Amino acid sequence: MPRTLLTADTHFGHKSMLSPRMPRPRPFETIEAHDDALVVAWNKAVRPDDIVWHLGDFAHKCSLEYAASIQVRLHGRIHLIRGNHDHGLGDRLRWAGPVVDVQRIFVQDPGMPRRQALWASHYAHVTWPHAWHGDLHIYGHSHGSIPATSTSLDVGVDCWDWAPVTLARILERMAGSPATVSQV
Template sequence: MTRTLLSADTHFGHKSMLSPRMPRPRPFETIEAHDEALVAAWNKAVRPDDIVWHLGDFAYKCGLNYAASIKARLHGRIHLIRGNHDFGLGDRLQWAGPVVDVQRVFVQDPGMPERVALWASHYAHVTWPNAWHGDLHVYGHSHGGIPATRTSLDVGVDCWDWAPVTLGEIMARMAEAPATRSSA
């Protein structure tokens, strides 16, 4: 059965992600080690026939050929929701569908009784269409800086051991989160 997974903020080729000046520097010696670790984690989580929604910042500050060579090694049929670093480079890669800014994605996870509607965006939203009717929100961009709630969650690789995640994993983490973000 084909599964749907989600991910964000891989930043393939983006050397600055390793800089100690970053709020959350990634723990890799080189960008090549970073990229290889993310490819390995991706391919361990994703089967060739799976669908993956990448919620932005796929690659940055690298050449088109490099980004395309990384993408060609990744399992799954990948859709891109544009992030702030995808203008230009991400827009020029070949995806499983058109590049969009936001997308309502319906996911039927194996073992779940019904499909779930996700409002997917690169950016975290305070509210979103159908939020009061059961749609959940998934996003990237914050690199783990925005706490999860029972209805909204960061699916970026910084939060998930560098790999895309399934709806079951998302729902389990949301279930453990507070109902709303504190307004401290």
């Protein structure tokens, strides 16, 4: 049975991610080493039949051909939620479904006691639809700079050893995080 994994901010082909001027420069010598390491980590975490929701910034400042050459190396059926760097390039790649800006995702993975609804966006939200009815919020964009809460979490590769993450691991990290702010 396929699992659902989530990720964001791979930034394939984006050389500036390695710059010491970045708030959190990535620890790779070259963009090729970066991209190869992320592909290896991805394929170690994701099986070929798994579903992957990529929450934006798949690739940037590289050619369509280069981004597509990375994409075909990745396991799973990949969906894209558009990030700020996906306008143009990300929109032109082939995905498992239409590119969207936000998406309510329902996950029922093997071993999970119940189906979980997730509000997925590239950007962190203070509140989201169904927040007070059990939906959890997952996002990217912040590269780990926004602390997790018991209901909201960054799923970007910077936070998860460069790889997509399962809902079980997300729930485990959320359980150890502080509660969210009071209802608005």
